[in-house]
Amino acid sequence: MRYDNLLDSLGNTPLVGLPRLSPSPRARLWAKLEDRNPTGSVKDRAAFYMIAQAEKEGRLVPGATILEPTSGNTGISLAMVAKLRGYRLIVVMPENTSEERRHLLRMYGAEIIGSPAAGGSNEAVRVAKGLAAEHPDWVMLYQYGNEANARAHYETTGPEILADLPSITHFVAGLGTTGTLMGAGRYLREQKPSVQIVAAEPRYGELVYGLRNVDEGFVPELYDPSILTTRFSVSSADALRRTRELVAAEGIFAGISAGCALHAGLALARKSDACDIVVLIADAGWKYLSTGAYSGTLEEAEHSLDGQLWA
Amino acid sequence: MSIEVRIPTILRTYTDGAKQVEGTGSTLGELIADLESRHAGLSARLIDAGAQSPALRRFVNVYLNDEDVRFLSGLDTPVKDGDTVTVLPAVAGG
Numbered sequence: 001m002r003y004d005n006l007l008d009s010l011g012n013t014p015l016v017g018l019p020r021l022s023p024s025p026r027a028r029l030w031a032k033l034e035d036r037n038p039t040g041s042v043k044d045r046a047a048f049y050m051i052a053q054a055e056k057e058g059r060l061v062p063g064a065t066i067l068e069p070t071s072g073n074t075g076i077s078l079a080m081v082a083k084l085r086g087y088r089l090i091v092v093m094p095e096n097t098s099e100e101r102r103h104l105l106r107m108y109g110a111e112i113i114g115s116p117a118a119g120g121s122n123e124a125v126r127v128a129k130g131l132a133a134e135h136p137d138w139v140m141l142y143q144y145g146n147e148a149n150a151r152a153h154y155e156t157t158g159p160e161i162l163a164d165l166p167s168i169t170h171f172v173a174g175l176g177t178t179g180t181l182m183g184a185g186r187y188l189r190e191q192k193p194s195v196q197i198v199a200a201e202p203r204y205g206e207l208v209y210g211l212r213n214v215d216e217g218f219v220p221e222l223y224d225p226s227i228l229t230t231r232f233s234v235s236s237a238d239a240l241r242r243t244r245e246l247v248a249a250e251g252i253f254a255g256i257s258a259g260c261a262l263h264a265g266l267a268l269a270r271k272s273d274a275c276d277i278v279v280l281i282a283d284a285g286w287k288y289l290s291t292g293a294y295s296g297t298l299e300e301a302e303h304s305l306d307g308q309l310w311a
Numbered sequence: 312m313s314i315e316v317r318i319p320t321i322l323r324t325y326t327d328g329a330k331q332v333e334g335t336g337s338t339l340g341e342l343i344a345d346l347e348s349r350h351a352g353l354s355a356r357l358i359d360a361g362a363q364s365p366a367l368r369r370f371v372n373v374y375l376n377d378e379d380v381r382f383l384s385g386l387d388t389p390v391k392d393g394d395t396v397t398v399l400p401a402v403a404g405g
Contacts, residue, residue, distance in 0.1 A: 069403075121403035144403060176403070201379075206320050209400050214321050214356055217370025217401035231379035233372075233397060 006038050007081065010048055011156045013037060015164040015278065020249040021266070026274040029265055030165060031252060032157075035284035039077045039104075041255075042157075042282045046179050047077035049152035050141040051085070059139050062086050067138045069093075069128035071121050071309045072101035073283060074143050074177075079108035090138070092128040094120050096207070097309050100287040119210030120309050122218045143177045145221030153183025161278050162191055169272070172265045173280035174257040174311055175199035175231065178223040180280060185227040199231040200264035202239065202257060205306040232267070234260040236305045240293055242266070243285070247294070255283040256293055257311035282311075314342055314390055317397040325353040339373065340365070340386035342396065357398065358386070370401040 003009040013036045018029040034042035054060040065088040068078055075091035082089040089110040093101070096117035105112055113131070115124040125144065132140040143149050157180065161168060171188055173180045178199075185197035225231075236256075243259030246252045258281040265279040285294060292304040313333040318326050326332050332350065336342035340358075347354035359368050365386060367373060373380045374397045380388045390396065 119402075125403050199379075203397075203399070204402075209319050209321070209402060214319075214371055214400050215368070218403045219369065219401050220403065225381065228382065230382040233374045233377045233379070233399070 007048065007084070009038055010044055011037065012160060015161065016250075016252070018246075018250050018252075018279075021245065021262070023266075023269050024273075027269045027272055028276050029262075029269055030276065030278045031246075031250075031254075031258075031262075031281045032161060032278055033252075033281050035254070035281065039080045040283055040286070041073040041077065042180060042280065043073040043077045045152040045156055046143055046146075046149040046177070047074055047081060049148040049155075050143065050146050051078070051081050053146075053148040054139060054141060060087065064088070065090060065135075065138045067092070067128060067132055067135070067140045068143065069115075069121065069124040070143065071124070071176075071311070072097050072105075072287070075110060075112075076101065076104045076108070078141070079105050079110040082110070083108045090131075092124045092131065094124050094309055096120070096307055098287055099290050104287070117307065118207055120204065120208035122210065122216075125218060143179065144218075147222070149177060149179035150183035150186070150222050153180050154187045155183075157280075158184035158187025158191075162188060165276055165278060167276045168192065168195055168278055169275040170196040170198055170265070170268050170277040171280075172198045172200055172261050172268065172277060174261050174282055175201040176257075176311060178220045180282075182222050182224055182227055184280075189227065196229040196268070197227055198264055198268060199228050200261040201231055201233050202260050202311040203233045203235045204309065205236070207307040208309060232264045234263045236310060237298070237302050238263045239310070240298060240301050240305065243293060244298070247285075252281065253285045254281045255285055255311075256288055256291075256305075257282050260311060312392040314392065315395045316342070316346060317395065319399050321400060322353065322356055322398065325350045325356070336390060338384075338386065339375070339380055339388045339390055339396065342390055343386070372399050372401055373397070374399070 037044040069092045095114045115127045188195045239260040242262040334345040
C-alpha cells in the first residue's frame with residue numbers, strides 16, 4: 001500500500017480472526033486491529049476528523065492553540081497532527097495514566113496539564129472546560145461532544161467492518177467518549193439492522209470514581225443509548241486476564257481496553273451457536289508495559305492497575 | 312434470600328462506610344426500597360421519584376451481573392438470590 005504522507009494512511013486496518021479463542025468454527029470472533037493507525041490507536045480517526053472539521057470551519061488557523069481533555073490516546077493523535085500542521089497543543093490529562101503516554105505527548109511537542117487522579121477523566125473535562133472559558137482564543141475540539149468524532153467511525157470504521165465481514169452479527173467496542181460505538185454502530189445498524197452493538201465499559205478502581213457528589217457525574221454529549229443493544233461493565237481483573245489470553249492464544253499484543261472488549265465478546269459468543277463477532281482492539285500494549293500488566297502474576301498486575309486509568 | 316449490592320465510595324455515608332450491602336426483592340426497584348429501610352436516604356440518591364414515573368438518576372449507573380439495567384428493564388428488572396448489583400457514578404473515558 002502506498003500513501004503520499006502519514007496522515008493519508010489512516011484507517012483500513014486489518015480484521016483478524018481469532019480461531020483459538022472462538023468457541024467453535026461457527027461462533028467466530030474477529031479482532032479489528034486499530035493499532036495499525038498513524039499514531040497507533042483508534043483515536044487517530046477521531047482526531048484527524050475533528051481537526052479537519054475545525055480547519056474547514058475556519059476555527060483552526062496556523063499558530064492556533066488546541067486544548068483537549070484526554071486520558072492519552074486522543075492527545076497523542078492530536079499532538080502528531082498539531083506538530084505537522086503547526087498548532088500548539090495543550091492536553092489536560094489525569095495523573096493516573098501510564099508514563100508512556102506522557103513520553104509520547106512530549107515527544108510530539110504537546111504541553112501537559114495534569115488533573116487530579118481522583119475523579120479520573122471527569123476531572124480532566126472539568127479542568128479543561130474551566131481553561132477554555134479563561135482562554136476563548138484556544139480551540140477545544142472536545143472529543144466527548146464533537147460530532148466529527150462519531151462521524152469518523154460512521155464514515156470509516158463501520159464501512160470497513162461491513163466490507164470485510166458482511167456476515168457480522170455483533171460489534172463490540174470499549175465505551176469511553178462513545179464515538180466509536182455511536183459512529184460505527186449507527187452505520188452498521190442502518191446497513192444491517194440485525195447487528196447487535198455492544199458496549200464494554202471499563203470498571204476502574206474506586207479512586208477513579210472520586211468523591212464528588214453523584215449528581216455531578218458525566219455522560220458524553222455524543223452518547224445515544226438507542227444505538228446500543230446492551231452495555232457491560234468489565235473489571236480490570238477480567239480485562240487483564242483477556243489481554244493476556246490474546247497474547248498467549250492468538251499472539252496479539254493489545255492494550256488493556258482490548259481485553260475489556262474481548263471479555264464482552266466472549267460472553268456474547270458463548271450465548272450463540274453461530275455468530276461473527278467483531279471486537280475492536282483500540283491499541284497495542286506498548287503504552288502499558290510500565291503498568292506491569294504483561295508480567296508477574298495476574299494478582300500483581302491487578303494490584304498495580306488499581307487506581308490507574310487503564311483504558 | 313440475598314442479593315449483593317456494591318456501593319461506590321460517594322454513597323457509603325448511607326451504609327456506615329460499607330462497600331457492600333445485602334438486600335432482597337424481586338425487582339431492582341423493590342431491592343432499592345428494601346435497602347432504603349436500613350440505609351435511609353440511599354434511595355433518593357439513586358432514583359428520581361419526581362419524574363413522570365420513577366427512574367434511575369441520570370448520573371448513576373446500575374449493573375445487574377455486570378449488565379447495565381437501562382438495557383434490561385430498568386427499575387423493573389427482575390433480580391434473584393445470588394445476583395450482584397453494582398452501583399457506579401457515570402464517568403468519562405477517552
